[in-house]
Amino acid sequence: MGSSITVTRAPELRGRQGIYEVTIDGIAVGSLERGQSVTHSVPTGDHTVQVNRDAQHTSTRQSVTVADDEQMTLYVSFISERAAHVRSPTKPSDWLVLTTDGSLGNADGSTPPRELRARGALVALGLIALVLGFLAPAGPVKTTAFAVFFIATAVGFYLTVRRMRHLYRSPNKT
Numbered sequence: 677m678g679s680s681i682t683v684t685r686a687p688e689l690r691g692r693q694g695i696y697e698v699t700i701d702g703i704a705v706g707s708l709e710r711g712q713s714v715t716h717s718v719p720t721g722d723h724t725v726q727v728n729r730d731a732q733h734t735s736t737r738q739s740v741t742v743a744d745d746e747q748m749t750l751y752v753s754f755i756s757e758r759a760a761h762v763r764s765p766t767k768p769s770d771w772l773v774l775t776t777d778g779s780l781g782n783a784d785g786s787t788p789p790r791e792l793r794a795r796g797a798l799v800a801l802g803l804i805a806l807v808l809g810f811l812a813p814a815g816p817v818k819t820t821a822f823a824v825f826f827i828a829t830a831v832g833f834y835l836t837v838r839r840m841r842h843l844y845r846s847p848n849k850t
Contacts, residue, residue: 679742680717681725686753687711696752697728708752720744727752795835802828 683698685708696708698716701723706714708727720742727735735752742748802825809821 678717679720679744679746680715680748681723681740681742682713682715682747682749683708683725683727684713684749684751685710685727686751694729699726699728700724715747718742720746725750795832798828798832798835802832 681700683706685696687710697704698706698708698714700716700718705716708714722739722741724737724739726737733754738750740748740750805821805824805828809818809825812818812821
């Protein structure tokens with residue numbers, strides 16, 4: 677039967693229309709429209725897969741190892757418009773995401789729910805501490821309230837900076 681690599685394009689409604697070109701080991705092997713797949717027979721071993729719409733919209737080169745008689749499947753999706761506004765449009769590899777499990781993880785630019793809850797809790801804690809700091813009479817309660825406010829603000833700032841660094845970092849440079 678032989679080994680093969682299949683690249684499947686998500687039938688998503690968001691993102692760019694048009695045809696994506698699939699290259700395996702630098703050779704164009706087919707094109708994809710929404711919801712379509714391209715399968716290409718490959719010898720056993722290491723291969724690189726990349727999907728391009730044009731020079732501006734590409735995926736990173738995905739390295740895969742295909743075993744004997746293995747059918748490897750990769751999934752390609754356009755990142756969300758929100759992430760497109762955050763990421764640098766001058767990095768071609770920031771536009772298309774190529775994964776082996778079909779999930780985008782956080783590649784679509786969204787913030788993880790746990791991090792959103794943590795930020796929300798910090799904002800609530802900070803606001804309560806700030807109000808308590810202004811309403812409390814002078815003394816240890818007022819001092820503690822302002823200290824909690826400043827700590828919550830510092831931790832919130834740290835989480836925001838960490839998230840922005842994650843969004844601007846491109847781990848797989850092409």
